[in-house]
Amino acid sequence: MSLLEHLGRRGHLSDRQFARVWTEDGRDPHLQACPDCQSRYQQFTAWLDGVGDDLHADADAAFPAERLAAQQIQIARRIDALEHPVRILAFPRAARAVIAGQSHARRWVAAAAAASFIAGIGIGQMLDLRHATALPPASVTADAHLASTTASAHAIGVRTVAASAFDEDFLMSDGDTLARPRIAGLRAIDDLTPRARDLVERASR
């Protein structure tokens, strides 16, 4: 607005006052009496309506009839889905059975298996401990074995024969077993087999 226009409109309503009048009740004493302001106010309201109409048309252009129809269908579909929730298909089938765990029997079986497993581990540990306490320490056993081995190392050649005779006595001590009738059929084989004692005696001669 030029200075001349501004000076010429002194005493008349400004745009700001038009806005105030428009947003309130649309009545102003000066506006009622001044034809110039009435004309300018009409232009102002026309401008404002034009802005509203343009915004209206802009939004309507973004929503053509096809889009509205598609929107209606989509809303109906979504409401339908609300009432009929989707079914979830389990995949894989076995995994669903395990995860779902709907059967109480399965739960009990699983719990019993877990309990048995834990009990087995516990018992195993206890038995190991018993064995560990009954036997001498491993280091002591090893030392004793080493000492006996070195002490008898010199007489190995003589003692071997004696030990073999002792083993034969031990093996043949259960004479009753051989005398039993049910193993009588084996006696022939036994007679054919050379005995260790005979071999030792023959060797000593």
Add this chain to the structure above:
Amino acid sequence: MTGTPVAAAISGREADGLTTTAVKALRAEGRQAEARDRYAELVARHQRRAGRIAYHYLHDAAEADEAVQDAFVKAYSHLESFRDGLPFDVWFTRILINGCLDRIKARTRRERWIQPVGDAASGERDLSERIASHGPSPEEALLAQERRRTIAAALARLPERQRSVFVLSQVEGCTSREVSALTGLNESTVRVHLFRAIRKLRTLLGPEGAQPLEATHEGKRRVTS
């Protein structure tokens, strides 16, 4: 998805009241399919207006479309909490506006981290304008398009509350009392925001910034209490 003849004969709000009551009753009886059909009448009556409001909030047709769908679905699922006698459009518009504000917040958070690649809204707009532009000449269409863009840009520069109040009152024709009910602001505050919005738009656009279209001049809206 059209209203019954009886509903067409009476005013929109009365029809809304009858429809919402009927939908609630049908749902209570377990007649879900019929309830959905009756609700479709409400959707058909309000979706265009809802689309306009959402579009002015979000400036993106696709997102506005989703916001409108969300609002209708939410309104249907919470219809039991809607009190008979209240205007359905006020209740529904409040749901819609809250949804739009949530989307704006989410978008702001998203844009803080992600740089947008291109202007998706402009592509959407171009398609819709191609669909809608079979009336005026190309020059007129171009001028109208330019004018709309200028106005939309000026509107986007308004603070959020001023923009909401201006859109609801000047574009949707709500009274200041209705705007007050929709936004939760006092009536006097609504008037103040409207006054400031008009003043700012007048400054941004100038008196010749938006000449009214000849064809769209029949409906004048006023904000009265």
